[in-house]
Structure formats: C-alpha cells, structure tokens
Amino acid sequence: MSHREQELCHETSLTDRGVLCVSGADAKTFLQGLITNDLNKTDDGGAIFAGLLSPQGKILFDFFVVPDGNGFLIEAPAESVDALAKRLSFYKLRSDVTVEAEPAWTVAAAWGGTPALPDGAIAFADPRLPELGLRILLPDGVRLGEAACSSASEADYHAHRIALGVPEGGPDYAYGDTFPHEALYDQLEGVDFKKGCYVGQEVVSRMQHRNTARKRVVPVDGDAPLEPGAEVVAGAVPLGAIGSAQGPHGLALLRLDRLASAKAKGASPQAGTTTITVRLPDFATFELPADEST
Numbered sequence: 417m418s419h420r421e422q423e424l425c426h427e428t429s430l431t432d433r434g435v436l437c438v439s440g441a442d443a444k445t446f447l448q449g450l451i452t453n454d455l456n457k458t459d460d461g462g463a464i465f466a467g468l469l470s471p472q473g474k475i476l477f478d479f480f481v482v483p484d485g486n487g488f489l490i491e492a493p494a495e496s497v498d499a500l501a502k503r504l505s506f507y508k509l510r511s512d513v514t515v516e517a518e519p520a521w522t523v524a525a526a527w528g529g530t531p532a533l534p535d536g537a538i539a540f541a542d543p544r545l546p547e548l549g550l551r552i553l554l555p556d557g558v559r560l561g562e563a564a565c566s567s568a569s570e571a572d573y574h575a576h577r578i579a580l581g582v583p584e585g586g587p588d589y590a591y592g593d594t595f596p597h598e599a600l601y602d603q604l605e606g607v608d609f610k611k612g613c614y615v616g617q618e619v620v621s622r623m624q625h626r627n628t629a630r631k632r633v634v635p636v637d638g639d640a641p642l643e644p645g646a647e648v649v650a651g652a653v654p655l656g657a658i659g660s661a662q663g664p665h666g667l668a669l670l671r672l673d674r675l676a677s678a679k680a681k682g683a684s685p686q687a688g689t690t691t692i693t694v695r696l697p698d699f700a701t702f703e704l705p706a707d708e709s710t
Contacts, residue, residue, distance in 0.1 A: 425565035427552075428573050433523035433706060435553060436501050437487065440488025442511040447488065450615055451506060452596060454608040458483045460609035463540035465606045468503065472708060473619025475594050476503065478585045478606070480551060482540050486700070487514075489538065491523055493586060494501055507509050520556035525549060527571050533563045534558050537563060544604040547580055575662040581697025583633040587644065588659035588667050598669060602605025603699055630673045631656065634704070635665070638690040642666040642686035646687040650678030658687050670694065672704065 438447060450453045453466035456506045463482040467475045477500045480493035492500055504515045527549030533539050542548035552560065577584065582604060585591055586707050589599045593692075602624065603606040609624055623629055636642070642661040647666055650654060655678070656670035668687070675685065675694065685692050696704055 424443050424567040425531060426527060426572060426576075427526040427560055427565040428568040429533050429560075429568055430523045430525055430570060430573065432494050432570075433491055434520040435460050435488045435496040435521035435523065436492065436694075437516050438504065439484075439485070439516075440511070442513050443487040446511045446513045448611070449613065450504070451481070451619065452601060452607040452614060452616075453481075453605070454611040455481065455488075457543075457608075458494070461540075463543050465602065465604065467603075467606060468500070468615070469596070469616030469620070471616060471661050473616035473623075475585065475589070475591055475596060475599060477591065477651050480540070480543070482538060482553070484538065489518070489521075491551060491553060492498050496591075500572070518669060522551040522554045522590065524554060524560055526552060526560075526577060527573070528563055531560060534560065535672075544606065545580060545582055546568040548577065548582060556559060565569075569671060571662070573674070574660060575665075578635070578660050578662055578665055578667055578681065579633040581667065582697070583631075583667050583669075584660065589669055591693055594669070595623060597623050598631045598633065599701075600633055602629075603697075603701060609665045629702070631671050632667055632702060633659065633667050633669045636685075636687070636692045637666045638664040638666070638687060638692045638694065640664060641692045642687055642690060642692070646690075648676060648685055648692065650685045651681065651683035653678050653683070655685055659700055668692075668694075672702075675704070688700060 451466040455462040463480050467478040467557050479490045481488050498702050501515050523690040536555050540548050642658050644661045646658045659667045
C-alpha cells in the first residue's frame with residue numbers, strides 16, 4: 417500500500433451491527449422467495465443489500481447478505497438480529513434451513529482505500545455505492561490490524577455516509593412504516609425488479625411502474641447545526657423530519673410533492689429555526705423541484 421493510499425484509507429468498528437447465519441440445503445431458495453434482491457448476484461462471492469418486507473410492502477428489516485460455506489451470513493442492525501432470526505424462522509415450514517444468530521462476530525467498515533485483512537475476515541464491497549468502501553465481518557477473536565488503515569470513529573463513518581446521501585434504517589427511516597422507494601432501495605441496489613416473487617413484491621413493483629413515490633430520503637444542509645428528529649416545514653406545510661445529522665449536514669425523509677408546492681409559493685424549508693437546502697445525491701435518478709437543485 418502506498419503512502420497516499422495509507423492516508424486515504426479509514427476503518428472503524430460498527431458496534432451497532434450484528435450477524436446471523438442462514439444455512440442448509442434450501443438456504444438460497446428459502447431466502448430468494450422472501451427478500452427484495454436477487455441472491456443470484458452473490459454467486460461470484462459478492463454481497464447484496466436487501467430488505468424483508470411486510471405483505472403491505474413496508475420495510476421490516478434490512479441487511480447485507482454474503483455467501484459463506486453452505487449458506488449465507490446476514491449483517492443487520494444488532495438490535496434487530498434476534499427479531500430477524502425469529503421472523504425468518506416463521507417462514508421456514510419444512511425447508512432444510514437453519515437460522516442462527518452469530519453473536520461472536522463483529523462488523524467493521526473501511527473506505528478510501530483497501531485495508532490489510534486478517535485471516536478469517538470476510539470482506540465485501542458495499543453493494544449500495546462504491547464510495548462506501550468495504551464491509552468486513554470478523555469472527556470471534558479476529559481484529560483488524562492497526563497498521564492497515566488510519567483508525568476512524570463510527571461518527572466519522574456516518575459523516576461519510578451522510579455526505580454521500582445514503583440512508584440507514586432506524587435513524588433515517590422507520591421500520592414497519594417505510595416503502596423501499598422512500599428509503600432509496602431503487603437507487604442503491606436494494607431491490608431487483610426482474611426477480612421472482614417475494615413478500616411485498618406487488619406493492620414495490622406498482623410503485624416502480626407508476627412512479628408513485630412521493631417521499632424520499634434526501635441530503636439537507638443547514639445554516640446551523642441540524643438536530644436529529646427535528647420537524648421540517650415550509651411555511652405551515654409539514655414536509656418530514658431530519659434523520660441522521662452531523663453538524664449542518666444531514667438526511668431527511670421528505671414529501672417532495674409538498675416541497676415542490678411550497679417552493680412554488682416562495683416558502684423555504686426549515687428544521688426548527690434552521691433554514692435548510694435540499695439537494696440530490698450524485699447517484700439519484702429522481703428529481704427535485706428545479707430551484708432546489710444545487
């Protein structure tokens with residue numbers, strides 16, 4: 417690794433993430449019929465980002481899936497691992513599948529360069545966006561080498577994620593109350609529109625073909641530090657709320673149709689007393705009201 421790569425590479429543990437394992441002869445068929453993305457994309461050893469939805473098409477869980485041995489490792493928010501394992505087990509019926517939490521595993525992220533990986537680590541490119549770098553799964557007792565990259569904090573990672581405009585379940589959208597399009601699954605490789613049926617697929621497909629997503633998570637910049645959870649309004653019109661925030665930069669799940677109407681009337685969006693500017697992430701294929709683009 418060159419000196420320049422060393423300067424650019426950052427790594428941190430993600431203590432709020434956990435791992436579970438889905439294994440057995442039917443593991444791939446089992447997951448393929450449940451989740452929003454296509455497991456065939458993992459045949460080359462890479463990972464996918466996906467969700468498990470309610471029958472009404474709303475996100476209950478989201479996670480990364482990477483092949484491992486005769487099954488798959490699933491990286492998900494640590495607080496949801498047990499509930500996700502229980503939910504998956506509910507669908508098992510007579511499938512030859514074992515679903516187990518793996519509490520000994522830890523999760524890390526590296527971006528801006530390629531770290532030196534210890535033996536036993538499982539690393540994969542973040543499938544949502546190349547700039548997010550690598551996700552790294554570490555079995556019990558395995559840690560990243562201190563000399564591989566400069567050590568960063570979890571706050572540094574989230575600042576990087578926020579700057580890129582990539583939302584995260586929990587801080588940026590509520591589980592059980594958010595459609596995949598609203599959480600940018602269609603923009604960040606979280607849903608496959610050509611795969612077969614999965615739970616909630618009809619609703620997701622309908623939103624895609626009718627272009628009916630009125631809400632989106634978008635980056636926002638304030639003229640003062642932003643407060644997570646602050647309501648965003650334009651005039652008297654509620655637009656949504658701030659999710660993740662680092663100083664004056666954040667993400668917000670907003671009604672873009674209401675934003676367009678408010679802007680046409682000359683009203684600027686605000687979060688509390690902070691005036692905000694709404695912008696598109698570089699990867700977006702949807703649009704904002706013309707005078708909001710920067």
